[in-house]
Amino acid sequence: MRPHASRKTQAGVGRLEILIAVLILSLGLLGMAGLQARSLQQNQSSMMRSHAVALGYSILDGLRLDRDAAMAGAYNLGLTCAAPAATGQLAGDTLNLWISDLQRVLGQGATTCGLINCAANGICTIRIRWDDSRAGGSATEEYEIRTRL
Numbered sequence: 001m002r003p004h005a006s007r008k009t010q011a012g013v014g015r016l017e018i019l020i021a022v023l024i025l026s027l028g029l030l031g032m033a034g035l036q037a038r039s040l041q042q043n044q045s046s047m048m049r050s051h052a053v054a055l056g057y058s059i060l061d062g063l064r065l066d067r068d069a070a071m072a073g074a075y076n077l078g079l080t081c082a083a084p085a086a087t088g089q090l091a092g093d094t095l096n097l098w099i100s101d102l103q104r105v106l107g108q109g110a111t112t113c114g115l116i117n118c119a120a121n122g123i124c125t126i127r128i129r130w131d132d133s134r135a136g137g138s139a140t141e142e143y144e145i146r147t148r149l
Contacts, residue, residue, distance in 0.1 A: 041135045042135060044135050045135030048135070051106060052106060052128045052130060052141075055105060057145070059094070059116065059126055060126060060147060062075075062094045063118065069090070069091050070091075070124065071118060071120055071121075071122055073120075077099075077115060078115060079113050079114070079115040079129070080099065080115070081103075081110055081111070082099070083096050083100045095116070099114055107131055111130060111131040112129070113129045114126070115128075121148075122148050123146065123147070124146070124149055125145070125146045126144065126146075127142060127143070128144075129142045
């Protein structure tokens, strides 16, 4: 008859397996947390782009409303980050409100800017620029719409 193997030689093997399993599990959880953080960054970037699109179409609606003044250049605005002073005129007040909305929705800062360029033939270009560095992308993102009024 053979004597049973001594329990002393196997002591701690189960604990080592559990320790390795916990280590692998923790690395997996860290990976999942990293994926979640990256997903949140991309979601933020997507939301900012959606806001920029909505703000672009918002000013286009204003330009279509006052088509003659837009084609005459009353709404033309170089790439500016500061809201122009309200003038009491429809064009000036609309531009003031639009740039203020850009700053409020896309973030205060020197990179949140808007441009409007309408030609006499009715073709208008709207460009919106904002800071997207929190999403891990470039420091500035840009959205441009070109349409005929």
